[in-house]
Amino acid sequence: MDVLWEAPESLTVRQVSAQLIERDLAHTTVMTVLDRLSKKGFARRQRDGRAWRYRAAESREAYVTELMLSALDQTGDRQAALARFVRSVSGSEARALLNALEALGEGPKG
């Protein structure tokens, strides 16, 4: 998937295998993985002569955003029942808490 994300345009199975040269994967293995990625909706493919060309359906950032939003959403609508470490605090409360941190004897880092 990383190869697809890096590529500026769609790739054939052979091109993906070429970029995974250090992994020494069989051509058929790469083909199977790409096939499964497209079935799950992560990659789109189109016919190009006798081969399929694959590209990522969405950018990596889009998936990261989806992952984080669904995890951190607490409105209860798409709730995955994930217990977050801590709710975010904002504005004046954040400043008050940072002051509290300094009162603990060490200033905030960064």
Place this chain on the structure above:
Amino acid sequence: MTAVFVLAAVAAGCVQASSMLAVAGWPRRSPAAAIVLWQAIGLGWGLAAVGTLIGLGTATRRYGVAGSALSQLTGFLDGRAPISFGLLSAARLVCMAAGLVLLSLLVWVLLSVSAAVLRARQRQRVLLSLLAHGDPKVPGALVVDYPAAAAYCLPGLHSAIVISAGTLDLLDSDELAAVLAHERAHIRERHDLVLLPFIALRRGFRWSHAARQAHRAVALLVEMHADDRVLRQRPARELATALLRVGAAGGCQAPAGALAAVEPDMGGEVAARVTRLLRPAPSLSVPALALVGVAAALAVIVPVAVLVVPF
């Protein structure tokens, strides 16, 4: 009619008790005991509320409320007890129908919320398998390249702890260890299962302040309980500074789209958690804990007894 009165009293008492419990101070001292009491109140309320309605809807009390209602219903279905059209029996029918609707609503929201949660987790797992990587700073956790500070756990059989790259930059190694210990406590003690019925209750009764309040109270208690577990292994200060740093950074650095989805910390919950870490109050005494246990037992046993014992 006594049975119906008792059930109605239990249902009303549970609602009253939940609003008192939500503002009480002692749950912060013994979160585990308070969580048990919340569960008992929730279960007791459900049994008593359904029982009151179907109790009003049944004519006899020969087999206890539940048994009588069941025999009356099968009677209707067999045609042995023809539906008559008097005012009283019409009122009974309405109550019986309302009770059955409430019961099926409760079961339905629990099932649908469970299914939605499982689907969302499955999606999380697939995305994590594509996006996340390990990091020697947080052994056993998955790191996602996301600039804002965030940490959460994905419970279940294939559990995972997820930490954003922003958190790695923000915290030192001791604080990261405290975060991991906190999330491991959630996973080990299946806090997700504790929360599930309260999420369902909130979803089923969106208009209800009490349901929202109950969910928030239990969610906070679960966090406090996990905090307590961390204190067994690590000093309170590491966890407190980790909480403050992640809490403050999450609000400041989250992208605009993410902020909108995050409920602000209305009740000063972060501050409450930090305060009890740095200035711990003694947990409840044994007699007080016993009292909580008795109250929890009564909230469930009384409605069950009235439902099944004929009198």
